[in-house]
Amino acid sequence: MGTEFPSYAALYAAGIHNHTQAGISGSSKQGADSIVVSGGYQDDQDFGNEIIYTGHGGRDSAGRHVDDQKLERGNLALVVNEIEGLPLRVIRGADQTNPFAPAEGYRYDGLFRVDSHWCDVGKAGFKVWRYRLLKIGDESPTQEDHTPGAPYEGDNAQTHRLTTSVQRIVRDTKQAKMLKWYYRHTCQVCGIRIAVAGAHYIEAAHIRPLGKPHDGPDTTDNIICLCPNHHIMFDLGAFSISDDYALIGIEGKLSVRDGHKINSEHLAYHRERFLSRFESRG
Amino acid sequence: MGTEFPSYAALYAAGIHNHTQAGISGSSKQGADSIVVSGGYQDDQDFGNEIIYTGHGGRDSAGRHVDDQKLERGNLALVVNEIEGLPLRVIRGADQTNPFAPAEGYRYDGLFRVDSHWCDVGKAGFKVWRYRLLKIGDESPTQEDHTPGAPYEGDNAQTHRLTTSVQRIVRDTKQAKMLKWYYRHTCQVCGIRIAVAGAHYIEAAHIRPLGKPHDGPDTTDNIICLCPNHHIMFDLGAFSISDDYALIGIEGKLSVRDGHKINSEHLAYHRERFLSRFESRG
Incomplete structure (x- = not known):
């Protein structure tokens, strides 16, 4: 301790x-x-x-x-x-x-x-x-019904799979927090501002993801403010953003305030790797 | 291993x-x-x-x-x-x-x-x-700039606080997954159905939370399907639900399909404990 x-x-x-x-x-x-x-x-x-x-x-x-x-x-x-x-x-x-x-x-x-x-x-x-x-750092799934590392017994993989908990993780950093305040906790895609208990909730989305193997930087030119709905859609490639901020995959345009410079190389990285390409599906 | x-x-x-x-x-x-x-x-x-x-x-x-x-x-x-x-x-x-x-x-x-x-x-x-x-179970914040358990050096608590990562966790279980399919991955508050990569994304929200000290059950009478935006609002008490499914705190009514029985005791639990009460704020 x-x-x-x-x-x-x-x-x-x-x-x-x-x-x-x-x-x-x-x-x-x-x-x-x-x-x-x-x-x-x-x-x-x-x-x-x-x-x-x-x-x-x-x-x-x-x-x-x-x-x-x-x-x-x-x-x-x-x-x-x-x-x-x-x-x-x-x-x-x-x-x-x-x-x-x-x-x-x-x-x-x-x-x-x-x-x-x-x-x-x-x-x-x-x-x-x-x-x-x-x-922080000591969290693990509470509903897990299986010890990781142990072999899986039996053949009802379907049941096992569905009863195991998973986690979705949203990270936050100093740069992300700065940008959230700059946008007054408003989604840059839909303009929603979620009011809760006297404060506002918004998420910071990294355009080129942090961590291996993307190694995107945690700088404001690589971050946009999104509501949880648009954040999950962006991360899963349901939409991406062109260099002139027109949205690809959904209607609309990213709202970008003066003074917030977004790096177009990061936008290209997201478009090329994350945007869902429905035509390629079997 | x-x-x-x-x-x-x-x-x-x-x-x-x-x-x-x-x-x-x-x-x-x-x-x-x-x-x-x-x-x-x-x-x-x-x-x-x-x-x-x-x-x-x-x-x-x-x-x-x-x-x-x-x-x-x-x-x-x-x-x-x-x-x-x-x-x-x-x-x-x-x-x-x-x-x-x-x-x-x-x-x-x-x-x-x-x-x-x-x-x-x-x-x-x-x-x-x-x-x-x-x-699963081995995830920890990657951006943490401080070793938990070690004393905090210096007095710039503000800077330290803001550069530390945090996690938001969404759990999923067998019952939750069943209900998601029953509602065709549609939000029971706003009706949105988020299409991503050929599938649909929706979250299962427990009305009376799982885990200590609430110990809500992981049964479909304690679960509703919400989009990420309404899930975070529900968990943070921005709205709650009356016994006749009218929403409290925001406009509208919870859409409940025939065959999905919601336990009104769990609704009361959420209303009494989680709904933000703006009048009580100093």
């Missing part, structure tokens, strides 16, 4: 948690940087790489739940993390009842993402906001 | 690869069950948990590339795996030039998913279809 710190003040001094008191460090506009899981909330649940975290508020000075929690400040910040895909640092504080907590002081336990949020009625009978946090 | 087999015939007898000769076992309608990576194609690249696999066809009886490969049969089957999210078994055959291949015979190396496909010009100068295969 991670590095240990004797106190809240030490966490603050190390730049791990930029708040000297509250459990959530961040703002409702920019999202949260870090949280402290300290066992202070009876509704928290810790499963190691997965944490059900309870928001703040609704408690009196003695720590008793006396009111509903509101979706504001730190609680809203965690929702922004979820929508924008921002990871946050998790620090665990000493808690005798939690096997994943340090024996004393605080410990930095790495980056988690906010998988989902919802409201619930807590053990004390008041409304609480809850968050499912998953450790 | 996995279990080894002395021959193609032994693979077939064990039900690992249901084809006695071809590298891809499957159909262009149902997708592929398994593939054999045997070093027969000079364009294949093997990185262990990631394989760049070349499709079949375009070769003469001596194995020389003499023509373009077509997106048909096994090649098209792999595209169906990508679109439908179907995993496939990967078997590696002996290949002295590949450090991930067995010394002799064949070895079953677990389940992979088809991440993407594209066409390319192979080393022999003819068109080939290529596939990026990723081992």
Whole structure:
């Protein structure tokens, strides 16, 4: 596990948690940087790489739940993390009842993402906001009914195949995030702007894909902003883009703002390799 | 690694690869069950948990590339795996030039998913279809600039936060797949049917989520078919569904086919916990 710190003040001094008191460090506009899981909330649940975290508020000075929690400040910040895909640092504080907590002081336990949020009625009978946090890099399919690496027993391949989970992954980076804000979270193909929980959801699509063997760059001249529908269509080759931004495969034209320069070599790369060619199908 | 087999015939007898000769076992309608990576194609690249696999066809009886490969049969089957999210078994055959291949015979190396496909010009100068295969359960963010578990150095938390990759995950199961076919891959909210590469793309959304702490069931009374846009909006609480299927938060009504029974307790669960309540925001 991670590095240990004797106190809240030490966490603050190390730049791990930029708040000297509250459990959530961040703002409702920019999202949260870090949280402290300290066992202070009876509704928290810790499963190691997965944490059900309870928001703040609704408690009196003695720590008793006396009111509903509101979706504001730190609680809203965690929702922004979820929508924008921002990871946050998790620090665990000493808690005798939690096997994943340090024996004393605080410990930095790495980056988690906010998988989902919802409201619930807590053990004390008041409304609480809850968050499912998953450790980044430790995710695997939960529904898998087969151990990878083991031989497949029997011959009902069809059933086996269909009950196994799969993942679709959307990555996000600094350059992608910059461009999302430049386009005000609007799809460059259809103009949709998806409003959720006070923020907006849009995806950054790389024209020439990142990673082997394409090795496209993570630069704004290789990124466009697309809604999830047009992103999946673009990645699967249902449409591509000509040098003058006319769409190929579907009607319309890519909306490109002044100041956003797109590299035409990347457009050609996508057209040549990814655009579905229906005439070649048997 | 996995279990080894002395021959193609032994693979077939064990039900690992249901084809006695071809590298891809499957159909262009149902997708592929398994593939054999045997070093027969000079364009294949093997990185262990990631394989760049070349499709079949375009070769003469001596194995020389003499023509373009077509997106048909096994090649098209792999595209169906990508679109439908179907995993496939990967078997590696002996290949002295590949450090991930067995010394002799064949070895079953677990389940992979088809991440993407594209066409390319192979080393022999003819068109080939290529596939990026990723081992299921071994995926982690590629752009991460920070080692989870290690303390965070310095105080520029903002920069650090924004350059870290995150993942959005969509799971698929047997029940989900059944329902997708029942709705002919059409979104129950907006009616869109996304055509890609001869197939259709739609997502199965669980009303009461799977997994801790919600523990929603993976049964068709807890699943609806949504396009990616409406799926993300539903999961983030931008809309919910009343017992008479009227939408809450956006205009419209959920289209429900005869024979698809939705459990109203799950709808209530989603409404009470996930629907964004703008009035409660600070």
